[in-house]
Amino acid sequence: MYLLFAMLIMAVVTYIPRVLPLTLFNKKIQSVYIRSFLHYVPYAVLGAMTFPHVFYSTKHMPYAIIGTLSAIILGYYGKGLLIVAMIAVGVVYGCNILL
Amino acid sequence: MAKWDKEEYKRGLKKGLPIGLGYLYVSVAFGMMAAAGGLSPISALVISMTNLTSAGQFAGIGLIFNSAAYIEIALTVFIINIRYFLMSLALSQKLSVSMGRFKKMIIAFGITDEIFTMASLEKQPLSYEFMLGLISLPYIGWGLGTYLGAATTMLFPPLMQDALGIALYAMFIAIIVPAIRESRAVLVTTGIAVSLSCVFKYAPYLKDISSGFAVIIATLIAAGTAAYLFPIKEES
Known part of the structure; x- marks a missing residue:
């Protein structure tokens, strides 16, 4: 029962912030500032979510750093999401096994 | 009512494919974590199918394992997800003007960091079909990976389980770095x-x-x- 309620709560509080602005806000925003602000939001969110947390994403920080560097280099050369994720995981796994 | 635009849906599917495959990795990690803490694969799957979010789910089941109070779960998961307010607001400016409220409610469910970013990169207004296409494969990948991770957790060597922790962040990096370059x-x-x-x-x-x-x-x-x-x- 506890689990069921907890799961329900998680679903609701995840949906609310997603659905409210989208359904309640119909008008085009005129302000250049706010439009620009919204344009930069995704990059700010991803940046803040990734660093420094990525360094703690695996047990050994040096391996996480090596994995991060490989992801940055691959991303710089325009490799896709999946390739970058696969290789970063592979690199960390390789470090885990070999070092 | 406009007709169902199949081409737009296909275009969305194509853009969603790499996200869907990436989510397989990340959600396997979530499934394994859920199973390790004692959740059944079905419970883990239900959480993934009703939440479709990474950080919020990880935090949420962490709290469930500690038998946290409902209010604590609600607040923590909500705070982690407040960023979707901004994304949803940004997206409200890009959806095609003719889209009805019910369709928007469906699209809203699929707003994740990656799906939102991918949609933001589109030059034209976002159609309902395109958004559904974009969401489809990530949703399937997220659910499938969760179930596989939870059901087969014993099959993965611990060193591999550990390495999967970086998958989500690697995806984030793969989105940010090319944009920074430009x-x-x-x-x-x-x-x-x-x-x-x-x-x-x-x-x-x-x-x-x-x-x-x-x-x-x-x-x-x-x-x-x-x-x-x-x-x-x-x-x-």
Whole structure:
């Protein structure tokens, strides 16, 4: 029962912030500032979510750093999401096994 | 009512494919974590199918394992997910004007960091079909990976389980870095956001702020500064 309620709560509080602005806000925003602000939001969110947390994403920080560097280099050369994720995981796994 | 636009749906599917495959990795990690804590594969699957979010789910089941109070679960998961407010608001400006409220309610469910970013990169207004296509494969990948991870957790060597932890972040990096390469404004935005995020992680007092709030504050300041320095002129 506890689990069921907890799961329900998680679903609701995840949906609310997603659905409210989208359904309640119909008008085009005129302000250049706010439009620009919204344009930069995704990059700010991803940046803040990734660093420094990525360094703690695996047990050994040096391996996480090596994995991060490989992801940055691959991303710089325009490799896709999946390739970058696969290789970063592979690199960390390789470090885990070999070092 | 407009007719169902199959081409738009297909276009969305194509854009969603790499996200869907990436989610397989990340959700396998979630499934394994859920199973390790005692959740059945079905429960893990239900959470993934009703939440479709990474950080919120990880935090949520962590709290469930500690038998946390409902209010604590609600607040923590909500704070982590407040960033979707901003994304949903940004997306409200890009959806095709004719889209009805019910369709928007369906689209809203599929707003994730990656799906939102992919949609933001589109030049034209976003159609309902395109958005559904974009969401489809990530949704399937997220559910499938969760179930596989939870059901087969014993089959993965621990060293592999550990390595999967970096998958989500690697995807984030794969989205940010090419954008930084193309735009100085994006470089400044992420530079500020990352610096602030590090401050919130390590600085005395500030490090007590929950990571969800830290992301929001860093985002507000970074995007706010970038919008001031690099305003975007309206094309249309």
